[in-house]
Amino acid sequence: CCFTSIQVHSGVRALLTAEHVKGVVQVSVEEGKDTQLHVSDSLQFNDVNSISRYLARVAPALGLYGANMMEQTEVDHWLEFSARCLCGPIILSKALGELHKALSLRTFLVGHSLTLADLSVWAALKGHAGWPSQGESFAHVNRWFSFLSTQVPFTAVGNKYASKKAPLSKSSVSVILVIIE
Incomplete structure (x- = not known):
């Protein structure tokens, strides 16, 4: 399998997933120019959410996609939320309010x-x-974000890719995935 990401800010979630599953899936990171996961010559994924879902399903024991159907539905909700609601400054404030409420009594x-x-x-x-x-002004979101920022895979991916000095839209990364059986 190969995963390539042209925009690190949108591809970071797939890179985080790849970093998290690397005990089950062997991962190598290189420069690239397209956002794709090549499963085979006839099957490829171009959407970051699809790539992340696939990687999570390759390593089900890690529980990245949730423990049951209800949790899987919640995971899907937050994947869509991150893609749609965290994209602009006006929407960001409303989205942070929703996150703040959801995280008020939770770690995850x-x-x-x-x-x-x-x-x-x-x-x-x-x-x-x-x-x-x-x-x-969103204490619960800050607590959650800070906590995750200190955890693997967030430190590895966050420090290496998401904090680049160059504009994120011009950064590119490729991740080569090989399933260990």
Whole structure:
């Protein structure tokens, strides 16, 4: 399998997923220019959410896609939320309010452990220019974001890719995936 990401700010969530599953899936990171996961010559994924879902399903024991159907539905909600609601400054404030409410009594967005929901929303915030200034008034979101920022895979991917000095839209990364059986 091969995964290539042209925009690190949108591809960070797939890179986070790849980093998290690397104990089950062997991962190598290189420069690239397209967003694709090549499963075979006849099957490829171009959507970051599809790539993340596929990687999570390759390693089901890690529970990244949730422990049951309800959690899987919640994970899907947060994947879509990160793609649609964390994209502009006006929407960001409303989205942070929703996140703040959801995280008021939780460590993770879904269930009792890390899922794609956390990976996706964290990556969207990490790559959002308005997050640091608008996030100050959302204590629960700040607590959650800070906690995850200190955990693997967030430290590895966040420090290496999401904090590049160059504009994120011009950064590119490729991840080569080989399933270990």
